[in-house]
Amino acid sequence: MRRRWMSAVAVTVAGVLSLSACGGGGDQKGTGDGQAAAKKQVEVFSWWTGPGEADGLKAMREIFEKQNPGLTFFDAAVAGGSGDKARALLSSKLQANQPPDTFQGHAGAELQGYIKAGKLEPLNSLYDELKLKDVFPQQLVDQLTYEGNVYSVPVNIHRSNVLWFNPQVLKEAGVAGPPKTIEEFVTALEAVKKTGKIPLSIGSEWTAVHLMESVLLGSLGTDAYNALWAKGADWSGPAVTKALESFKTILSYAGPPQDDWQPASKQVADGAAAFNIMGDWAYGYFHNPPDGGLGKKSKEDFDWAASPGTDGTFMWLSDSFTLPKGAPNRDGAMAWLKVAASKEGQDAFNPKKGSIPARKDADKSLYTDYLEWDLGQWASDKLAGSIQHGVVANDAWKTAITEAVGLFLQSKDAAKLQQALVEAAQTNNQ
Numbered sequence: 461m462r463r464r465w466m467s468a469v470a471v472t473v474a475g476v477l478s479l480s481a482c483g484g485g486g487d488q489k490g491t492g493d494g495q496a497a498a499k500k501q502v503e504v505f506s507w508w509t510g511p512g513e514a515d516g517l518k519a520m521r522e523i524f525e526k527q528n529p530g531l532t533f534f535d536a537a538v539a540g541g542s543g544d545k546a547r548a549l550l551s552s553k554l555q556a557n558q559p560p561d562t563f564q565g566h567a568g569a570e571l572q573g574y575i576k577a578g579k580l581e582p583l584n585s586l587y588d589e590l591k592l593k594d595v596f597p598q599q600l601v602d603q604l605t606y607e608g609n610v611y612s613v614p615v616n617i618h619r620s621n622v623l624w625f626n627p628q629v630l631k632e633a634g635v636a637g638p639p640k641t642i643e644e645f646v647t648a649l650e651a652v653k654k655t656g657k658i659p660l661s662i663g664s665e666w667t668a669v670h671l672m673e674s675v676l677l678g679s680l681g682t683d684a685y686n687a688l689w690a691k692g693a694d695w696s697g698p699a700v701t702k703a704l705e706s707f708k709t710i711l712s713y714a715g716p717p718q719d720d721w722q723p724a725s726k727q728v729a730d731g732a733a734a735f736n737i738m739g740d741w742a743y744g745y746f747h748n749p750p751d752g753g754l755g756k757k758s759k760e761d762f763d764w765a766a767s768p769g770t771d772g773t774f775m776w777l778s779d780s781f782t783l784p785k786g787a788p789n790r791d792g793a794m795a796w797l798k799v800a801a802s803k804e805g806q807d808a809f810n811p812k813k814g815s816i817p818a819r820k821d822a823d824k825s826l827y828t829d830y831l832e833w834d835l836g837q838w839a840s841d842k843l844a845g846s847i848q849h850g851v852v853a854n855d856a857w858k859t860a861i862t863e864a865v866g867l868f869l870q871s872k873d874a875a876k877l878q879q880a881l882v883e884a885a886q887t888n889n890q
């Protein structure tokens with residue numbers, strides 16, 4: 461098997477105690493009469509509040525409620541794409557021993573952090589009971605496993621390295637099709653700039669990290685990108701310098717930063733911008749009917765390709781749900797995990813979420829249009845792990861990378877960015 465899954469890295473969960481709790485069902489669980497009702501409540505913590513992604517959660521919730529009439533789903537989602545805000549609050553809740561009943565965590569380094577910090581219960585018996593090791597790819601289960609115990613239930617596979625584009629805007633700019641290399645990308649961005657449209661849309665700070673991971677992969681190539689996460693890897697070489705200079709050039713074509721990924725993606729769908737590099741949750745948002753998505757037509761209003769230079773490689777991430785130690789409603793959490801693990805749950809969730817199922821036995825006929833392409837790429841591509849979405853860098857390392865990119869967005873100094881990334885790797889990848 462030529463696939464290469466990144467080895468997960470240890471971390472302790474960083475504490476962010478200054479945030480106030482919000483939306484936490486745990487805080488609302490009362491005493492006396494309230495307790496009986498609260499017993500039935502299942503607090504599900506995620507960051508799927510926004511257009512597009514909330515549709516996926518809703519679809520899975522409906523199945524949960526149908527199958528568990530005695531339980532109440534409590535949506536403890538914290539707004540903010542990619543979950544940076546949610547994870548900060550979660551961290552403070554876990555430190556205060558006030559966990560939700562279950563929370564969303566990314567497979568790989570991020571999840572390993574929670575495990576090593578002793579925050580999660582193993583789910584071996586659930587895996588045995590539902591024979592889950594037979595239905596999830598072995599390499600994915602490896603990313604959820606520590607010292608022989610498996611700790612979460614993956615609901616999906618997302619692709620990070622997608623170039624979304626507006627075919628009409630490309631046409632107006634005389635750009636024949638999606639750029640295949642970083643160099644072609646820069647040429648296309650320049651052509652769009654001349655039309656007065658936004659060449660590249662961008663959202664809040666995390667979307668710049670998301671963009672950077674695609675540019676690193678596209679510029680370095682898959683093997684060199686994957687090697688960055690091996691112990692002792694050197695980030696100071698000329699190939700990284702070149703990649704970061706390209707990142708700087710590409711960013712110079714970005715429009716005004718939007719509040720989050722949705723408004724940035726929307727600029728492409730609306731024809732205000734030509735390109736956006738974003739994960740495939742953007743597909744759910746573009747495609748879903750207008751009550752949750754934009755109801756746009758694929759290939760007309762929006763189109764997609766592998767992000768420049770990354771064709772043949774799937775930069776992956778996976779959302780999973782956990783059982784925190786001390787979950788107030790453990791049985792309720794197990795009921796949620798069973799739905800999340802099920803074929804029915806995954807086939808309801810993923811077509812809406814814009815992701816493909818983690819289960820190998822899902823109903824392929826439900827995955828059409830972009831998602832059909834996605835399934836095909838997943839089956840044949842090489843793999844690389846996402847930085848922003850928890851696969852390759854532990855929490856402390858990712859925080860250092862985010863800070864470095866944040867400073868770079870101000871200074872535009874690629875050499876300083878590289879130096880900060882070198883130090884981040886030296887400090888955190890041991």
Ligand code: GAL
Pocket residue numbers: 507508513540541542543566618721739741777778779848849
């Ligand atoms: C990712 C997450 C996705 C999607 C995205 C944007 O971290 O894995 O499911 O929610 O953030 O919010």
